[in-house]
Amino acid sequence: MSKILIIAEHRSGKLNSSTAKCVTAARAMQAQAIDIAVFSSDPAAVAAQAAKLDGVSRVLSLDHPANDPALAATLAPQVVALAAGYTHVLAPSTTFGKDLLPRVAALLGESMASDLMKVIDAYTFERPIYAGNAITTVQAAADRKLIASVRLASFAATGEQSGSAPIEAVKLDVPLPTHTRFIELQAGAQDRPDLQSAARVVSGGRALGSAEAFSIIYALADKLGAAVGASRAAVDAGYVASDLQVGQTGKIIAPGLYIAIGISGAIQHLTGIKDAGTIVAINKDGEAPIFEVADIGLVGDLFKLVPELTAALD
Amino acid sequence: MKILVAYKRVIDYNVRVQVKPDGSGVMTEGVKLSANPFDDIALEEALRLREKGIASEVIVVTIAPADAQAHLRNGLAMGANRAIHVVSEQAVAPLTAARVLLKLIETEQPGLVLLGKQAIDDDASQTGPMLAALWDRPQATFASKVEVSASSARVTREIDAGLEILEVDLPAVVTVDLRLNEPRFIKLPDIMKAKSKPMQTIAIDTLAIDASNHHTTTRFAPPAQRQKGVLVKDVPELVAALKARGLL
Ligand SMILES: Cc1cc2nc3c(=O)[nH]c(=O)nc-3n(C[C@H](O)[C@H](O)[C@H](O)COP(=O)(O)OP(=O)(O)OC[C@H]3O[C@@H](n4cnc5c(N)ncnc54)[C@H](O)[C@@H]3O)c2cc1C
Ligand SMILES: Nc1ncnc2c1ncn2[C@@H]1O[C@H](COP(=O)(O)O)[C@@H](O)[C@H]1O
Numbered sequence: 380m381s382k383i384l385i386i387a388e389h390r391s392g393k394l395n396s397s398t399a400k401c402v403t404a405a406r407a408m409q410a411q412a413i414d415i416a417v418f419s420s421d422p423a424a425v426a427a428q429a430a431k432l433d434g435v436s437r438v439l440s441l442d443h444p445a446n447d448p449a450l451a452a453t454l455a456p457q458v459v460a461l462a463a464g465y466t467h468v469l470a471p472s473t474t475f476g477k478d479l480l481p482r483v484a485a486l487l488g489e490s491m492a493s494d495l496m497k498v499i500d501a502y503t504f505e506r507p508i509y510a511g512n513a514i515t516t517v518q519a520a521a522d523r524k525l526i527a528s529v530r531l532a533s534f535a536a537t538g539e540q541s542g543s544a545p546i547e548a549v550k551l552d553v554p555l556p557t558h559t560r561f562i563e564l565q566a567g568a569q570d571r572p573d574l575q576s577a578a579r580v581v582s583g584g585r586a587l588g589s590a591e592a593f594s595i596i597y598a599l600a601d602k603l604g605a606a607v608g609a610s611r612a613a614v615d616a617g618y619v620a621s622d623l624q625v626g627q628t629g630k631i632i633a634p635g636l637y638i639a640i641g642i643s644g645a646i647q648h649l650t651g652i653k654d655a656g657t658i659v660a661i662n663k664d665g666e667a668p669i670f671e672v673a674d675i676g677l678v679g680d681l682f683k684l685v686p687e688l689t690a691a692l693d
Numbered sequence: 694m695k696i697l698v699a700y701k702r703v704i705d706y707n708v709r710v711q712v713k714p715d716g717s718g719v720m721t722e723g724v725k726l727s728a729n730p731f732d733d734i735a736l737e738e739a740l741r742l743r744e745k746g747i748a749s750e751v752i753v754v755t756i757a758p759a760d761a762q763a764h765l766r767n768g769l770a771m772g773a774n775r776a777i778h779v780v781s782e783q784a785v786a787p788l789t790a791a792r793v794l795l796k797l798i799e800t801e802q803p804g805l806v807l808l809g810k811q812a813i814d815d816d817a818s819q820t821g822p823m824l825a826a827l828w829d830r831p832q833a834t835f836a837s838k839v840e841v842s843a844s845s846a847r848v849t850r851e852i853d854a855g856l857e858i859l860e861v862d863l864p865a866v867v868t869v870d871l872r873l874n875e876p877r878f879i880k881l882p883d884i885m886k887a888k889s890k891p892m893q894t895i896a897i898d899t900l901a902i903d904a905s906n907h908h909t910t911t912r913f914a915p916p917a918q919r920q921k922g923v924l925v926k927d928v929p930e931l932v933a934a935l936k937a938r939g940l941l
Contacts, residue, residue: 390854448857450859451822451832451834452825452831452832455826473853474834474835474850474851474852474853475852475853477818477834478822478832478834478835478852479822480819480822481787481818481819481820481821481822481823481826482822482823482825482826482832483826484788484819484823485788485791485822485823485824485826485827486826486827488788488903489788489907490786490787490788490906490907490908491787491788491817491819491823492908493816493817493818493819494816507816507916508719508814508815508816509704509710509719509813509814509816510710510813510816511916512709512710512711512712512719512915512916513710513712513719513913513914513915513916514913514914514915514916515910515912515913515914516910516911516912516914517908517909517910517911518908518909518910518911519907519908519909520907520908523907556829556831558830558831558861558862558865559831559832559833559859559860559861559862560859560860560861561857561858561859562847562858562859562860563857563858564854564855564856564857564858565855565856565857565858566854566855567854567855575853611871614872615871615872620855620856621837621851621856621872622851622852622853622854622855622856627813627816628810628811628870628871630853635940636935636940646709647706653916653919657935657938657940658919658922659931659935665924670921670922670924671921672919672921673922674919674920674922674923674938675922675923675924675925675931675934675935676922676923676924676925677924677925677926677927677928677930677931678924684928687928688928688931688932691928691929691932692932692941
C-alpha cells in the first residue's frame with residue numbers, strides 16, 4: 380500500500396489546479412494515504428482549499444517565512460525531511476515541480492520519473508520521451524521511494540469532497556540555505572484565462588507577423604472566453620510573452636478546444652496539444668503538418684478568416 | 694573563473710523518432726546525432742562570458758559512448774578550450790549524470806556549471822537540479838538571461854507564471870532555456886583548430902560512483918495517433934462544425 384505525499388503548487392493564496400491533478404494520479408496508485416504539503420509563509424487559505432480535494436487524507440501546513448516565494452533550494456531539504464514517512468512523493472510537472480523534485484530526488488539518492496502520463500500500478504507507469512514520439516512503460520523498484528512529476532494534460536482534476544480533510548501544522552527543524560535569493564517576479568498578464576487550465580485555447584504563430592497583429596488572436600479568444608497561446612516562433616519574435624509558449628519546451632495543455640492560427644505544426648508544438656479534445660487549424664498552406672492532427676481544418680488567409688470567425692460568434 | 698558545460702549528444706531534433714517494431718527501443722540506425730539544442734545554448738553562453746572576460750576557461754563535458762569524440766570536437770570548434778569525455782557505453786540516467794558531473798566538479802572547481810534545461814531524448818529535465826543538490830549549491834533553472842558578477846549571478850527564469858529573477862551565490866548551477874541566446878555557427882578554420890585542443894578521456898567505472906538506476910524501461914510504444922479530421926471550406930462551415938461538436 381502506498382503512502383503518498385503531494386507538494387502543493389500555489390500562488391497568491393490560491394491552490395493551483397495542478398495539485399488536484401496530482402491527487403487523481405495518486406488515487407490510481409493503490410493509495411492508503413494521500414497527504415498534501417503546503418509550504419507557505421501564510422498557508423491557511425491554501426491548506427483549506429487542499430483539504431477540500433476528494434481523496435485527500437491530511438493536509439500538512441508548513442508555515443515559514445522562507446517558504447514564500449517557493450524556491451527549490453529552500454523547499455527541497457524540507458520535503459526530504461517530510462518524505463521519511465512516505466512511499467511516493469509527487470508534484471506537478473510544471474516549472475514549479477520540475478525545479479523542485481529533481482533536487483528532492485537527488486538529496487534522497489533516488490531516481491526520478493518526469494511527466495508521468497498513465498499510472499498502471501503503484502510502481503509501474505507510462506511516460507513520454509522524444510517529444511512524445513515514444514511512450515515508455517517504466518517499472519520503478521518497489522523497495523525505493525518513487526519521486527515523480529505528473530503530466531497535467533494526462534489527468535483530470537479530482538473533485539471536491541463534502542467534508543474536509545484534517546489540517547495539521549508541521550514544524551520542521553532543518554537548516555535552510557541562504558545562497559539563493561528571490562528578487563522579483565514579472566508576472567504575465569493575469570486578466571485572461573490561465574493557459575494551463577483553460578477549456579479553450581486560441582494560439583497564434585509566426586504568421587501573425589507582429590505583436591500588434593496578435594490583437595486579432597486576443598479578440599477571438601475574448602469571444603470564446605479562451606486563453607491565448609503561441610508557438611515558439613511567435614514568442615521568439617517577441618509578439619507575446621514567453622509564458623504563452625505551447626509545446627515540448629513550453630506548456631503541455633489539454634483544452635477541450637484548441638485553435639491553431641498561422642502555426643505550421645512542428646513536432647515540438649504538437650507535443651503540447653496532443654491531448655486537446657478538438658483541434659482546429661487555420662493556415663494558408665493546405666500541406667502544413669498541423670492539418671495531419673487537426674480535427675477541423677480551414678485553409679486560407681488568417682487575416683481575413685480570423686476577423687470573420689470572431690464576427691460570426693456574435 | 695572556469696565554466697563547465699554539460700554537452701549531451703542526442704538524436705537530432707529534426708529526426709522524426711520512431712519506435713522499433715518489437716518495442717525494445719527507438720530506431721537509431723543511421724540516424725543523425727547532434728548536440729542537444731539546449732546544450733549548444735549553454736555552450737554559447739559560456740563562450741560569451743569568456744569573451745566578456747568573466748570566464749577564463751570553458752570546458753565541455755559529455756558522458757557518452759566511445760564514438761562521441763566528433764561531438765566533443767564540435768564543442769571545441771564552437772570555442773570551448775578543452776573537453777572531457779566520460780566514456781560510458783550505456784546511456785546514463787540523470788542521477789548518474791549528476792554524480793559524474795559532481796566528480797568532475799571536485800577536480801575542476803568551476804565557478805559556474807551550465808546545462809540544458811532538458812535533454813530532448815529523455816525529456817527528463819532533472820540533471821541540473823540533481824547536480825545542484827548533490828553539490829549543495831544554488832540552482833537557477835530555465836534561464837533566459839544570465840548576468841554574472843564576481844561572487845553571484847542574477848538569472849531571469851522563464852516560469853509558468855512569467856519571468857522570475859533570482860540572485861544566486863557562486864558557484865552555482867544554471868540550466869538554460871531556448872531564448873537565452875542564439876548559438877554561433879562553426880567556421881571551417883575553427884574545425885581545424887579544434888583538432889589540437891585537449892580532450893581528456895575517463896572511463897566511467899574509474900570514477901567510483903553509484904550508477905544504479907531504480908527505474909527500468911520495460912517497453913517502448915508509438916504514441917496514440919490522432920485521426921485525420923475534415924477540411925471545411927469557409928467560416929460558416931467551421932462554425933457549423935464546432936456547433937455540431939457541441940463546442941459553441
Ligand atoms: C529544442 C526545440 C524545442 C522547441 N520547442 C518548441 C515549443 O515548445 N513550442 C513550439 O511551438 N515550437 C517549439 N520549437 C520550434 C518548432 O520547431 C517550430 O520552429 C515552431 O513551432 C514554428 O512556429 P510557427 O508554426 O509559428 O512558425 P512557422 O513554422 O514559420 O509556421 C508559420 C505558418 O503560418 C502559415 N501562414 C503564413 N502566413 C499565413 C497567413 N496569412 N494566413 C494563414 N497562415 C499563414 C504558414 O503556412 C506556416 O504554416 C522547438 C524547437 C526546438 C529545436
Ligand atoms: N550524458 C550526458 N552528457 C552530458 N550532459 C548531460 C548528459 N545527460 C544530461 N546532461 C545535461 O543535463 C541536461 C538535462 O538533461 P536531462 O535531465 O536528461 O533532461 C542536458 O541538457 C545536459 O546539459
